[in-house]
Amino acid sequence: MTDSILVFMIFWDDLESESKPGIALKNNSIKKEIISILSLSGNVTIPDLSKKLVISVPKITALVNELIADSIVSDYGKSTVASGRKPSVYGLVADSGFFLGVDIKHSHINIGLIDLCKNLASTSKHIPYTLTNERHSLDELCNIIKTFIANSAIPGDKIVAMGLNLSGRINSTTGYSYSFFHFNEDPLSVYLEQATGIKTFIENDSRAMAYGEYIAGAAKNEKNVLFLNLDYGIGMGIIINGQLYYGKSGFAGEFGHIPFFDNEIICQCGKKGCLETEASGRALTHLFREKIKSGYASIITKDMAPEDIKLSHIIQAVKDDDVLAIDLIAEIGEKLGKGIATLINLYNPELIVLGGALAETSEYILLPIKSAINKYSLNLVNTDTQIKLSQLNENAGVVGACFLARDRVLEAR
Amino acid sequence: MTDSILVFMIFWDDLESESKPGIALKNNSIKKEIISILSLSGNVTIPDLSKKLVISVPKITALVNELIADSIVSDYGKSTVASGRKPSVYGLVADSGFFLGVDIKHSHINIGLIDLCKNLASTSKHIPYTLTNERHSLDELCNIIKTFIANSAIPGDKIVAMGLNLSGRINSTTGYSYSFFHFNEDPLSVYLEQATGIKTFIENDSRAMAYGEYIAGAAKNEKNVLFLNLDYGIGMGIIINGQLYYGKSGFAGEFGHIPFFDNEIICQCGKKGCLETEASGRALTHLFREKIKSGYASIITKDMAPEDIKLSHIIQAVKDDDVLAIDLIAEIGEKLGKGIATLINLYNPELIVLGGALAETSEYILLPIKSAINKYSLNLVNTDTQIKLSQLNENAGVVGACFLARDRVLEAR
DNA sequence: ATTAATTAATAAAATATTTTAGTAAAAGGC
DNA sequence: GCCTTTTACTAAAATATTTTATTAATTAAT
Numbered sequence: 107m108t109d110s111i112l113v114f115m116i117f118w119d120d121l122e123s124e125s126k127p128g129i130a131l132k133n134n135s136i137k138k139e140i141i142s143i144l145s146l147s148g149n150v151t152i153p154d155l156s157k158k159l160v161i162s163v164p165k166i167t168a169l170v171n172e173l174i175a176d177s178i179v180s181d182y183g184k185s186t187v188a189s190g191r192k193p194s195v196y197g198l199v200a201d202s203g204f205f206l207g208v209d210i211k212h213s214h215i216n217i218g219l220i221d222l223c224k225n226l227a228s229t230s231k232h233i234p235y236t237l238t239n240e241r242h243s244l245d246e247l248c249n250i251i252k253t254f255i256a257n258s259a260i261p262g263d264k265i266v267a268m269g270l271n272l273s274g275r276i277n278s279t280t281g282y283s284y285s286f287f288h289f290n291e292d293p294l295s296v297y298l299e300q301a302t303g304i305k306t307f308i309e310n311d312s313r314a315m316a317y318g319e320y321i322a323g324a325a326k327n328e329k330n331v332l333f334l335n336l337d338y339g340i341g342m343g344i345i346i347n348g349q350l351y352y353g354k355s356g357f358a359g360e361f362g363h364i365p366f367f368d369n370e371i372i373c374q375c376g377k378k379g380c381l382e383t384e385a386s387g388r389a390l391t392h393l394f395r396e397k398i399k400s401g402y403a404s405i406i407t408k409d410m411a412p413e414d415i416k417l418s419h420i421i422q423a424v425k426d427d428d429v430l431a432i433d434l435i436a437e438i439g440e441k442l443g444k445g446i447a448t449l450i451n452l453y454n455p456e457l458i459v460l461g462g463a464l465a466e467t468s469e470y471i472l473l474p475i476k477s478a479i480n481k482y483s484l485n486l487v488n489t490d491t492q493i494k495l496s497q498l499n500e501n502a503g504v505v506g507a508c509f510l511a512r513d514r515v516l517e518a519r
Numbered sequence: 520m521t522d523s524i525l526v527f528m529i530f531w532d533d534l535e536s537e538s539k540p541g542i543a544l545k546n547n548s549i550k551k552e553i554i555s556i557l558s559l560s561g562n563v564t565i566p567d568l569s570k571k572l573v574i575s576v577p578k579i580t581a582l583v584n585e586l587i588a589d590s591i592v593s594d595y596g597k598s599t600v601a602s603g604r605k606p607s608v609y610g611l612v613a614d615s616g617f618f619l620g621v622d623i624k625h626s627h628i629n630i631g632l633i634d635l636c637k638n639l640a641s642t643s644k645h646i647p648y649t650l651t652n653e654r655h656s657l658d659e660l661c662n663i664i665k666t667f668i669a670n671s672a673i674p675g676d677k678i679v680a681m682g683l684n685l686s687g688r689i690n691s692t693t694g695y696s697y698s699f700f701h702f703n704e705d706p707l708s709v710y711l712e713q714a715t716g717i718k719t720f721i722e723n724d725s726r727a728m729a730y731g732e733y734i735a736g737a738a739k740n741e742k743n744v745l746f747l748n749l750d751y752g753i754g755m756g757i758i759i760n761g762q763l764y765y766g767k768s769g770f771a772g773e774f775g776h777i778p779f780f781d782n783e784i785i786c787q788c789g790k791k792g793c794l795e796t797e798a799s800g801r802a803l804t805h806l807f808r809e810k811i812k813s814g815y816a817s818i819i820t821k822d823m824a825p826e827d828i829k830l831s832h833i834i835q836a837v838k839d840d841d842v843l844a845i846d847l848i849a850e851i852g853e854k855l856g857k858g859i860a861t862l863i864n865l866y867n868p869e870l871i872v873l874g875g876a877l878a879e880t881s882e883y884i885l886l887p888i889k890s891a892i893n894k895y896s897l898n899l900v901n902t903d904t905q906i907k908l909s910q911l912n913e914n915a916g917v918v919g920a921c922f923l924a925r926d927r928v929l930e931a932r
Numbered sequence: 933a934t935t936a937a938t939t940a941a942t943a944a945a946a947t948a949t950t951t952t953a954g955t956a957a958a959a960g961g962c
Numbered sequence: 963g964c965c966t967t968t969t970a971c972t973a974a975a976a977t978a979t980t981t982t983a984t985t986a987a988t989t990a991a992t
Contacts, residue, residue: 189937377897541980
C-alpha cells in the first residue's frame with residue numbers, strides 16, 4: 107500500500123466517529139488502546155496485550171489482524187526472550203505517519219520530523235528567521251515550514267500533525283497565542299492549519315522543552331518533573347503525573363515573574379522585583395556590561411564594545427575560564443538556587459532539569475544552585491529531588507514539539 | 520439483610536481478588552465502575568450507565584440486579600425528569616457502609632462518621648486531647664476513637680475505613696508520619712489499623728482540609744485548587760486535576776517554608792527567612808505581644824498579661840474591632856498576599872481557598888491579600904484565579920478525613 | 933537426540949453480549 | 963380523552979467473545 111498515511115488518517119477519523127453501533131465503537135476504542143500501547147511501549151506481543159487489556163487472546167488477535175490489514179501495525183518477527191514458544195511481536199508501521207516539530211528561537215528556527223515509531227526522519231537546524239510580532243513575520247514562518255516539507259523526502263500528505271513552539275503566553279488548549287501573532291479572531295493554531303494544511307498544536311517553548319526532556323532526555327521515566335528554561339528570561343515547564351500541567355488558563359509556571367526581590371528594577375512584564383530582574387540571562391548581561399564599564403577586565407572586551415556583548419558571548423567566556431564571567435554566573439546561580447528551593451518546597455518534584463543558554467555553563471551554574479537549595483529548602487523535602495542538566499540542550503524544543511504533536515494524536519486519553 | 524457491611528466488605532474483597540477467569544474479572548471491574556459512578560454522581564439510571572460505560576442495557580441491567588441482590592445498590596423509584604417513559608434510578612444503599620474521619624487539632628479532636636451516600640451519620644466535636652509526640656498520647660488517641668465508635672449507634676463492623684489527619688509531614692501513600700508518632704518500624708497507619716481494627720488512611724491536616732473544601736465546601740466543582748491553612752503555621756493542600764497532589768514523597772505544598780524574607784528570624788523548621796516567620800499566626804502573636812509590651816493599647820490587655828495572649832484572642836479582638844489587631848492582621852495579609860501572588864504565578868489555579876484560624880477574620884485579611892495579589896502577580900494569570908474564604912471552617916478537616924477514607928475505598932482508579 | 937516443560941497460536945465449543953423487535957409507560961398536542 | 967411521540971424495559975434472535983482443547987514452537991534437561 108503506497109499511501110498508507112491517507113489510509114492512516116481515514117482510519118483514524120473513522121475511529122474518532124462516535125456514531126457507530128455499540129460493538130463497532132467498542133472495537134474501535136480497543137484498537138485505539140492497542141495503538142496507544144504500541145506507541146508508548148514500542149513492540150508488544152498478543153499475550154501482553156491480552157493481559158494488559160483483560161481481553162481474550164483470540165479477540166486481540168482478530169483486532170491486531172485488522173490493524174495489520176489497515177497497514178497501521180506490522181508483525182516484526184519473533185520475540186527473543188526466554189522459555190516456551192516465542193511470540194510474534196507487533197509494532198506500529200513507522201512510515202505510515204509523520205509528525206512535524208517547529209521550534210522558534212530568537213533568531214532562528216529548528217524543524218524536525220519524526221515517524222510513528224519516534225525515529226527522527228529529518229531535521230533542519232538554524233534556519234535564519236527573526237521573530238517579530240508582525241504579519242510578515244508570520245507569513246515568513248509559514249513559508250519556511252512549507253519549504254521544509256517540500257524539500258523533505260516525505261510526501262506532505264503523510265504528515266499527520268505539527269507541533270509549534272513560541273515563547274510567551276500560549277493557551278495550547280484553545281490554540282491562542284497572546285504574546286505573538288495575535289492578529290486574528292481565530293486561534294493561531296487554526297490560522298497555521300489553514301496556511302499549511304496540517305493539523306497544528308501550539309505550545310509554549312519552555313513547556314515543549316520540558317516535554318522533550320521528559321520523552322527523550324534527562325527526565326525519561328520520571329513522573330513529576332520541573333524543567334527550567336534559563337535564557338534571557340526564565341521559563342518553566344511542569345510535568346505532573348506524566349503530563350504537562352497547564353493550570354486554569356494555560357499560564358502555570360511563570361517562575362520568572364514571581365515577586366522575589368525587593369529591588370527597583372522594572373521587569374519585561376512591567377512589575378518590579380521579579381525573579382528575572384536579578385536571576386536571568388538578561389540580568390547577567392546587564393551586570394556584565396556594568397562591570398566592564400566600571401573597569402573590570404575580561405577576555406571578551408578585547409574586540410567588543412560593552413553594549414555589543416550578548417548573552418552567548420558571556421556563556422562562551424565562562425567556558426573559556428573568564429574569571430569575571432564565572433563570578434557573575436555563580437552570583438546568578440545562587441539567586442536562582444534560592445528560587446528553585448521555593449519550587450522544591452512547593453512541588454516536591456523528583457527531578458528538576460536545567461536547560462536553556464545558562465545551563466550550558468554546566469558545573470559553573472549547577473554548584474551554586476545546589477548549595478543554595480541545601481541552604482534554603484527543607485531537607486526532608488529536597489533529599490528526594492535530583493537536579494540535572496538538560497540532555498537535549500538546544501534540541502529539546504524541536505524534539506518536544508514533534509512528540510507533543512504525536513502524542514496529542516496517538517495517546518489521546 | 521442485617522449485616523450488610525459484612526456483605527459489603529466480603530463483596531469488595533471478592534471484587535479485589537484478581538485470581539478469577541477473564542469474564543468474572545471483567546464483570547467485577549464493571550461493577551466497581553458502577554459503584555464508582557454511583558458514589559460520584561449520586562443516583563443514576565440504567566440508560567445513563569449504559570451510555571457512560573458503552574455497555575448494552577441488558578448487560579448493565581443484569582449487573583445492577585446482582586448489585587441489588589448483594590444489597591449494595593437499591594432501586595430508588597422513578598426519575599422525575601421529562602418526556603418519555605420514566606426510568607428507575609439506582610443508588611448506593613446508604614447504611615451498607617460507613618467511613619470515619621478523625622481530625623486532630625492542637626488541643627482537641629473532632630470525629631465524624633459518614634455513610635456510603637455521603638450523609639453525616641454522627642459527629643463529636645471538641646473532644647479534649649493534647650497532641651504530644653509521646654506514646655501515651657497515641658494510646659489516648661486510640662482510646663478516644665474506640666470510645667466514639669462504642670458510643671455511636673453504628674455497629675463497629677459497619678465501618679469500612681477511617682481517615683485520620685495529623686499536622687506535620689505525612690506520606691499518605693506509605694502511611695508513615697514523620698513529625699508525630701514515628702515510634703515503630705511499621706507505618707503509623709498500620710499501627711492504628713491494628714489498634715482499632717479499622718482500615719486507616721492518614722493524611723496531612725491541610726491536605727485533608729483542602730479535600731473537604733473540594734468535595735463539600737468552597738471548592739466544589741473546581742479542578743485546580745490551592746487551599747491555605749492559615750494557623751500558627753501555614754499549610755497548603757494542592758488539588759490538581761481533581762486529585763490531591765503529593766509530589767515525589769508526599770511533601771508538596773510546604774508554602775510556609777519557602778525562603779521569602781531576608782530576615783534573621785529562626786523558623787520552627789530551623790531555617791531562617793521562611794514565609795512563616797513573618798506571615799503566620801505565630802508571627803502575628805509575637806508581633807502583637809511586642810506591640811503591647813512597647814506600650815500599644817488593645818482591648819485584649821485589660822485582663823491578660825502579654826505572654827498569655829493566644830492567637831485565638833487576637834482573632835477575637837479583630838472581630839471586636841480592636842484597632843491594633845486589625846492593623847497587624849492587615850500587615851500579615853499583605854505579606855501573605857505577596858506569597859500567594861507567587862503561588863498564582865506558579866500554579867495558575869482557578870481558585871484559592873483560605874482556611875484556618877486567620878481566615879476567620881474574613882474581610883480583614885482578605886482585602887490586603889487581594890490587593891497584594893494584584894500588585895505582585897501577572898495580570899493575565901491572576902484574572903482567572905478566584906480567592907474565597909473557607910466554607911467549612913473548623914469542620915473542613917473532619918469532612919475531608921471522612922471523604923478521603925470513603926473515596927480511597929470506593930473511587931479507587 | 934529425545935523428552936519434558938513452557939508458552940504461543942488456533943479451531944471449535946460453550947458462553948456471553950448485543951441487537952432487534954416488540955411492549956410498556958409517560959407527556960403533550962389536537 | 964385519544965393519538966402521537968418519546969423513552970424505558972424485556973425477551974428472543976443474532977452475533978461476539980471467551981473457554982477449552984488441541985497443535986505448534988521453543989528451551990532445558992536427561
